[in-house]
Amino acid sequence: MADASICLYTDKTSYQVTCTEDQGIMELHKATAPKKVPSKLQHKRNEKDIKMSSNLVGSEEGDSQQLSCSCGEEQAKNKSKKKRLKGNLAKKDEAECGPEVDLIIAGKSPNKNIKSPQTQASKESLPQNNKDKGTKGGRGSRKQLFEQYMCTEDVSAGLERGELLKGVLRINPKKYMEAFVPSPDGSADIFLDGIAARNRALNGDVVVVKVLPPEQWKVLYQNAVSGDINERTLANQMVPKAPDVIVEAHYNEDDEVIGKMKNVSLHDKGNELLLQVVFIFEQKHSRAASGFLKFLPNKNFAMFSPVDHRIPRVNLPLADCPADFVSRPGDYENTLFICRITHWPADNNFAEGRLAKTLGQAGEIEPETEGIMTEYDVDFSEFSEEVLNCLPQDLPWSIPAHELSRRRDLRKECVFTIDPATARDLDDALSCKQLSDGNFEVGVHIADVSYFVEEGSVLDQIAGKRATSVYLVQKVIPMLPRLLCEELCSLNPLTDRLTFSVIWKLSPEGKILSEWFGRTVICSCIKMSYDHAQSMIEAPDKHFSAEELPPCSPNHRIHEIQEAILDLHNIAKQLRAQRFEGGALQLNQLKLSFTLDKESSMPQGCYVYQYQDSNKLVEEFMLLANMAAAHQIYRTFPELAILRRHPPPQSKMVDDLQEFCDQMGLDIDFNSSGGLHRSLNENLGKDEYAAARREVLTHMCSRAMQMASYFCTGALKDENSFHHYALNVPLYTHFTSPIRRYVDVIVHRLLAASLSDLSIEEVHKLASHCNDRKTASKRVQELSSELFFAVFVKECGPLDSEAMVVGVLDQSFDVLVLRYGVQKRIYCNGLKAVHFRKVGKRPEMTLVWEQGDPSKESTQQEISIFTLLDVQLKADGAPMKYSAVLKRPSAFV
Numbered sequence: 013m014a015d016a017s018i019c020l021y022t023d024k025t026s027y028q029v030t031c032t033e034d035q036g037i038m039e040l041h042k043a044t045a046p047k048k049v050p051s052k053l054q055h056k057r058n059e060k061d062i063k064m065s066s067n068l069v070g071s072e073e074g075d076s077q078q079l080s081c082s083c084g085e086e087q088a089k090n091k092s093k094k095k096r097l098k099g100n101l102a103k104k105d106e107a108e109c110g111p112e113v114d115l116i117i118a119g120k121s122p123n124k125n126i127k128s129p130q131t132q133a134s135k136e137s138l139p140q141n142n143k144d145k146g147t148k149g150g151r152g153s154r155k156q157l158f159e160q161y162m163c164t165e166d167v168s169a170g171l172e173r174g175e176l177l178k179g180v181l182r183i184n185p186k187k188y189m190e191a192f193v194p195s196p197d198g199s200a201d202i203f204l205d206g207i208a209a210r211n212r213a214l215n216g217d218v219v220v221v222k223v224l225p226p227e228q229w230k231v232l233y234q235n236a237v238s239g240d241i242n243e244r245t246l247a248n249q250m251v252p253k254a255p256d257v258i259v260e261a262h263y264n265e266d267d268e269v270i271g272k273m274k275n276v277s278l279h280d281k282g283n284e285l286l287l288q289v290v291f292i293f294e295q296k297h298s299r300a301a302s303g304f305l306k307f308l309p310n311k312n313f314a315m316f317s318p319v320d321h322r323i324p325r326v327n328l329p330l331a332d333c334p335a336d337f338v339s340r341p342g343d344y345e346n347t348l349f350i351c352r353i354t355h356w357p358a359d360n361n362f363a364e365g366r367l368a369k370t371l372g373q374a375g376e377i378e379p380e381t382e383g384i385m386t387e388y389d390v391d392f393s394e395f396s397e398e399v400l401n402c403l404p405q406d407l408p409w410s411i412p413a414h415e416l417s418r419r420r421d422l423r424k425e426c427v428f429t430i431d432p433a434t435a436r437d438l439d440d441a442l443s444c445k446q447l448s449d450g451n452f453e454v455g456v457h458i459a460d461v462s463y464f465v466e467e468g469s470v471l472d473q474i475a476g477k478r479a480t481s482v483y484l485v486q487k488v489i490p491m492l493p494r495l496l497c498e499e500l501c502s503l504n505p506l507t508d509r510l511t512f513s514v515i516w517k518l519s520p521e522g523k524i525l526s527e528w529f530g531r532t533v534i535c536s537c538i539k540m541s542y543d544h545a546q547s548m549i550e551a552p553d554k555h556f557s558a559e560e561l562p563p564c565s566p567n568h569r570i571h572e573i574q575e576a577i578l579d580l581h582n583i584a585k586q587l588r589a590q591r592f593e594g595g596a597l598q599l600n601q602l603k604l605s606f607t608l609d610k611e612s613s614m615p616q617g618c619y620v621y622q623y624q625d626s627n628k629l630v631e632e633f634m635l636l637a638n639m640a641a642a643h644q645i646y647r648t649f650p651e652l653a654i655l656r657r658h659p660p661p662q663s664k665m666v667d668d669l670q671e672f673c674d675q676m677g678l679d680i681d682f683n684s685s686g687g688l689h690r691s692l693n694e695n696l697g698k699d700e701y702a703a704a705r706r707e708v709l710t711h712m713c714s715r716a717m718q719m720a721s722y723f724c725t726g727a728l729k730d731e732n733s734f735h736h737y738a739l740n741v742p743l744y745t746h747f748t749s750p751i752r753r754y755v756d757v758i759v760h761r762l763l764a765a766s767l768s769d770l771s772i773e774e775v776h777k778l779a780s781h782c783n784d785r786k787t788a789s790k791r792v793q794e795l796s797s798e799l800f801f802a803v804f805v806k807e808c809g810p811l812d813s814e815a816m817v818v819g820v821l822d823q824s825f826d827v828l829v830l831r832y833g834v835q836k837r838i839y840c841n842g843l844k845a846v847h848f849r850k851v852g853k854r855p856e857m858t859l860v861w862e863q864g865d866p867s868k869e870s871t872q873q874e875i876s877i878f879t880l881l882d883v884q885l886k887a888d889g890a891p892m893k894y895s896a897v898l899k900r901p902s903a904f905v
Contacts, residue, residue, distance in 0.1 A: 021639035021741055154359040158211050162290045167220050176220050177202075178293055183215040183322040193221055193287070198718060200664045204287045211289035212356045212363075214297035215322050216787075219289045296784060299353040301326075302371065302383025305333060307341035316351040316365065320387070324363045326351050332367035346891065348374045350386050375891030377613065377803060381484060384795045388788040390482050395474065395493045402471035403464070403495050411508055415463075416533060422513070423535040426568045426576055427457060429503055430630050433541040437481070437490070437751045438503040441511070441536050442633060444576040444583075451525060452518045452579060456637040457534050459501040460510040461492070461750035462760040476778070479785035481752035484796040485606055486613040491752055501751050505539040506565055512760055514637050522586035529644055529763060537565035538573060545626035548574045549581050581625060584632040591635075595686030595740035599710050599717070602833030606800050615804040620833045634748045635739070641747035645762040651726035652775050654758055655745045658720040658736040660685075665716035672853040673709075676877075680709070685740050688713065704816045704830055705878055711818055711828065711835075719787075722746075722755055722779040726772035755782045801834060802887075805894040810886035815896070817879040820855035822848040825875055827883060827896065836896035838883065844870055861900060873901055 162170070170176035179193035181204075191210045192201035202223070204210050213219045301318035308315055314333050316326040328351060330338065337344060348371040356363040369386075372379035385392050427443040443455040465472050475491055482489040490497045503509050513532040517525040539562050548556065556570050564570060592598075603621040608614065646653040666682050673680040679695045681687030692713070696705045720736070728734065736744040747763075750756035758778065770778075805811060813831035820826075823846060824839045840846040845860035857875040875881075882899040 021636070021643060021743070156359055157361060158208060158358045159288065159290070160358055161211070161292065162220070167291045167293075170222070171220065175222070176290065177223050178218065178220050180296070181210060181213050181215060181217050181219045181289070183210070185320070185322060188322045193219065198659055198662065200662060202287055204289070209288050212324075212358075213289050213292050214295075214299070216296040217292055218294040218296060220291035220293050221287050222290050223287055298387060298389035299365075300350060300368065300386050300389070301353075302348050302350055302380075302387060304347070304374070305337065305341070305344055305349055305367075307338065315362070316349065316367070318351070319348075319383070324353075324356065324361070326353055326363045326365040328365050328367050334370070346374045348372060348379045348383055350383060375803075375806075377486070377799065380799050380892060381486075381796060384792055384799070385482070385489070388792045390489055390788065390792055391474075391478050392482075392489045396470075398470050399474050400493060400495075402466070402469050403493060404500065409500055411510060411533060415510070418531065419510070420513070420530055420532045422455070422457070422511075422532050423508060424567070425455075425534070426572055427455070427534045427536050428538045428540055428573060428576070429505070429536055430540045430542060430545045430577075430626060433543065436502065437488075437497045438536075438539070439749045439751045440630075440634065441503045441534060442576075442580060442630070444580045446579065447517070450520065452520070452583065453515060454518050454580065454583065454633070455513055455515040456633050456748070457503070457511040457513045457532060458637070458748050458756075458760075459503055459751055460512045460531060460760065461496070461501050461757050462512075462764065463510050464496055464500060465492070465757060467761065475757065476754050476781075479754045479782045480789045482789045483793055485615075485800045486608060486796075491754060497751050503534070503536050505536045505563065508533060508535050512763065514640050516636075516640075518583055520583070520586075522583050522590060527640060529640070531764065535565070537568040538562055540573075540577075542624060542626040542630075545577050545629065546624045548577050549625050549629075552578055577629075580633070581629050584629040587632045587636065588628060591632075591739075592686065592689055595684055597685035597689040597738045597740070599692075599714050599738075601710060601714065602707060602828075604797055604801060604833050606797075606804070614807070615800045617808075618801065618804055618832060620831075638745055638747050639739075639741055639743065641759055641763060642743040642745040645745065645759060646725060646743055648765065649725075649762055651724075651772055652770060653725045653745070653762065654722055654755060654775055654779050655725060655734060655743060656720055656722050656736065656755075657734055657744075658738050659718045659733075660737045661713075661716040661718060668853055669712060669716060672877075675852050675854050678709070685737055701816070701880060704828070704880075707830075708816050708818045708828055708878060721783045722786075724772055724775040724779050727776040727779075753782075753786075755779070799892060801832070802892045802894050805885050806887040809894070810884050812882065812884050812899075815881050815883045817875060817877050817881065820848070820857050820875060820877060822846075825857060827881060829883060829885065829896065832885075834885075836883075836885070838896050838898050859898075 167176060171178060177193065177196060182192045182201075184190040184192075189206055191204040193204070194200075195202050204221070210219075301316075301320060301323045303316055303318035303320075303323075306315040306317055312330055313327045314330055314337070316328055318325070334344065349367055350369040350371060351365050352368050353363045353365040355365075371383055374380070382392075422443070425443050426445065427441050429438045429441045431438055439459050441457040443453075443457065445453050447453055465475055471492075478491045481491045481497075492501070501509075503511070511532045511534050513528075513530060513534075515528045517527075519525060541562075544561055547560075548554075552574075556574060558564065558570065561570060564573070600623060604618055605621045606615045607617040607619075609616050642653070642655055646655065670680070670682045673682075680691045692706060692709060696702050696709065717738075720738070723734075725734065731742075735742055745759055746753055746756050747759045748756065750760055758775075811832070813829045815827035815829045815836075818826050818828050818835065823841060824837050826835055826837050828835050840857070840859060843859050844862045847858040847860075849856050854876065859873040859875060861871050861873060863870060882901070884897045884899055885894055886897065887894050
């Protein structure tokens with residue numbers, strides 16, 4: 013590297029850090045990178061992992077069950093006797109049959125023509141919740157509907173030989189007969205055809221599947237051009253808090269896109285399953301669901317129908333139901349319940365479970381919200397007394413003198429926060445002052461949560477379990493007790509607070525001249541909102557009065573703060589330009605925010621959140637701090653660093669997108685992340701709908717992106733796999749939000765070299781758990797936003813808006829509703845005729861409208877991607893449902 017610039021974090025150049033004992037001050041010096049210590053992980057550890065996973069598929073109460081599967085003679089005999097049978101699935105209307113288990117696939121089917129795809133299976137015993145009891149307890153006469161699971165020895169051996177594949181199961185929420193696991197190279201998704209194929213695994217479970225040789229796989233890839241897009245709201249939360257998250261494209265299960273099947277050397281469909289779940293490696297799904305009770309005459313059990321059709325229906329004891337349910341079942345038709353699955357026998361379409369709780373009326377915000385959180389295993393309980401006893405008891409709390417002496421004192425510096433106006437957990441603060449040589453000293457100061465959360469304490473355990481705060485539209489489910497989140501850790505103004513800081517000496521062009529890490533103490537002089545900072549950026553010459561801003565410390569003038577913000581803004585623009593010139597990609601999607609009634613929390617209005625220069629200012633310095641922290645912990649702990657990686661997009665989808673864009677005459681460069689970013693921002697026109705076209709194409713590109721994830725460096729052999737595709741940097745982590753992300757707390761401990769002697773395996777498991785909770789949190793936030801928008805449509809609709817087509821199918825098409833940033837499907841079955849065709853990768857549709865006057869000829873309307881339409885959103889009869897209706901074009905009225 014020629015000089016110490018922003019490129020500091022775009023290669024693996026290493027720096028040696030020294031620390032003075034009195035203040036914990038670390039001075040940065042360029043040095044030779046230390047060699048990475050060889051990984052202690054065994055290359056062959058599948059069997060150990062599988063045995064450990066048995067603890068995760070235990071009983072409902074968390075009892076760990078040891079796997080005890082027989083791999084003897086009987087299994088070998090059964091394997092040799094397996095027949096190839098065609099399995100025909102009875103198709104029913106989804107509204108009638110609900111979840112997958114209503115599709116009778118074998119056994120006691122009333123339809124004698126329906127046969128089981130699996131009539132024989134081995135008799136291995138399995139762990140609780142995975143144990144097949146079809147031949148016990150009076151079930152001996154029932155036919156096996158699902159194949160029994162392999163034993164651990166066979167699974168381990170099969171994974172070693174490459175005959176079996178392990179991956180995360182994803183079930184299409186729109187078509188629950190279809191499921192996928194990623195191919196080993198991540199280039200495509202491999203199809204599981206039907207319910208029997210996924211063998212009682214639920215969405216998100218880590219499964220082991222048996223596959224044929226690659227040339228015989230049926231590859232069902234996500235077609236990013238004409239795919240099946242389930243409607244969803246693009247908003248994540250009421251307050252878009254995390255500026256560093258927006259640079260990553262995350263997989264969304266409701267963004268599942270099912271393209272046309274591509275058969276590669278495929279045998280006759282139905283002769284044999286090409287992909288079959290043979291083992292549930294880890295039950296990631298909570299086995300809990302919200303739904304409705306159904307009374308079954310002459311039965312000693314009731315049926316539970318989950319709202320999510322990917323979850324099976326459940327038989328549960330009548331004793332679990334309300335006392336008057338049998339005599340008055342109609343009273344509970346619209347009551348929402350929580351059910352937990354306890355077992356799913358191999359000889360039954362229906363799972364078994366217990367009713368856990370009555371939530372309340374379907375369609376009401378609080379019952380629906382609790383149902384969402386329970387299904388995604390969000391811990392929203394109050395913190396226990398034992399946890400609260402870990403907090404400082406003498407309040408008001410002040411920093412001990414001995415702690416002040418160990419830190420760099422920045423309380424006299426002009427330090428301030430910039431956050432959403434309603435934010436209460438203030439993780440980060442900024443400082444900036446010009447030096448005598450014309451350069452700048454810029455600081456990012458992060459709440460020192462690790463000071464209060466002692467490693468191994470009960471508080472630490474619950475924070476690790478929750479792993480993240482969950483931001484719902486109407487409230488936050490905090491990772492830490494509110495005393496920490498909103499007071500002792502939060503960088504509130506005019507209050508001394510403990511922080512972990514990274515301070516750079518930067519040139520006006522954004523070149524990094526020096527860097528320092530250390531523990532500090534600050535006193536924020538003002539709590540700024542993004543709007544306040546934006547006002548200063550937009551009016552640099554204006555003199556702001558005290559009345560126009562929040563309360564400010566008397567030790568710092570408003571002009572001093574404004575000058576610091578303007579300097580930060582100018583440097584951030586340089587950093588941002590360098591980032592994108594260096595090949596970074598940012599796929600910004602629309603975010604929906606709500607205004608709520610203060611008393612009822614009901615939505616009164618909604619709007620698409622505007623991402624401003626003040627957001628970009630904060631984002632750039634948070635990214636810079638995260639990259640700096642990544643390099644620092646990897647230098648110090650090459651085997652134990654917890655980083656964040658982002659693999660490149662799925663190649664098949666990228667190829668399809670490239671072909672489609674070429675056909676549309678769009679000059680989009682998919683060869684690199686930087687090329688894609690430039691072309692999305694420069695080559696889509698300058699007219700009033702260019703932004704809408706960019707949103708549509710951004711959405712299509714986002715579907716091809718893989719998930720970003722945390723990992724332990726010692727668990728991956730190839731350093732190239734550490735790379736973050738969207739940022740186009742070799743090393744990245746999360747350091748800037750420890751109040752709401754547990755990974756950041758671990759990074760702080762690594763930076764302070766205060767982490768206990770954890771093994772690679774333990775850090776690897778911690779990273780995996782944080783990935784799971786982050787994914788669940790994101791989904792819960794999206795569902796919360798969808799819930800509030802459905803209520804908003806019901807209360808304030810119908811709502812009219814322009815929309816742009818984002819996908820075209822044979823009898824429907826999907827639109828992005830521009831005013832609200834939501835996507836909906838419009839069905840065409842009410843029109844006189846619909847003609848679908850595909851020209852290369854470009855899907856098109858012709859709609860035929862009848863005229864009101866029978867004597868006039870019908871008129872036609874052409875639909876293709878980027879077509880602009882007028883739509884109306886209106887509530888349906890069912891709770892939480894709303895539909896999009898295509899308005900008749902004015903020219904045809």
